[in-house]
Amino acid sequence: MRYLNPLRLGLTTTLMAVLLVIGGFWPGSTALAATSTIQMGSSAGMLVFEPTEVTIAPGDTVHYEVAGVPPHNVVFDPDNSAGDVGPLSHQAFAMSGGFDVTFPADATPGSYSFYCEPHRGAGMTGTITVQG
Numbered sequence: 001m002r003y004l005n006p007l008r009l010g011l012t013t014t015l016m017a018v019l020l021v022i023g024g025f026w027p028g029s030t031a032l033a034a035t036s037t038i039q040m041g042s043s044a045g046m047l048v049f050e051p052t053e054v055t056i057a058p059g060d061t062v063h064y065e066v067a068g069v070p071p072h073n074v075v076f077d078p079d080n081s082a083g084d085v086g087p088l089s090h091q092a093f094a095m096s097g098g099f100d101v102t103f104p105a106d107a108t109p110g111s112y113s114f115y116c117e118p119h120r121g122a123g124m125t126g127t128i129t130v131q132g
Helices: 006-025 117-122
Strands: 035-040 053-056 061-066 072-081 090-094 098-102 110-115 125-130
Touching: 035 053, 061 072, 061 090, 072 117, 090 098, 110 117
Parallel strands: 035 061, 053 125
Antiparallel strands: 061 098, 072 090, 072 110, 110 125
């Protein structure tokens, strides 16, 4: 029968725990990324985003879910946004289900304004704030 050295086993376990912790907090890691949900339209038939304001961290994802009468999309306004919005907009119309918009890990902190293209005139707008 082989003898297990308790000191060696303890060091191995400690080293594995440290590596797991470092891996979860390593810069650029998506291990701690979160997902926020915004409904497009309300169950009462209103042309709104619910909630209209969300605060996220760089690297987080915003899930847009069709909740009211479609079609809806999400277009980020480059004139009223802190950083590059080119890859964030989802201009295809969603009739059901939803889609995700993931902010890059190096997203510029600040406010990002968005709207639903066919319902912007009705006030279907919102803001995402990326924390610094």
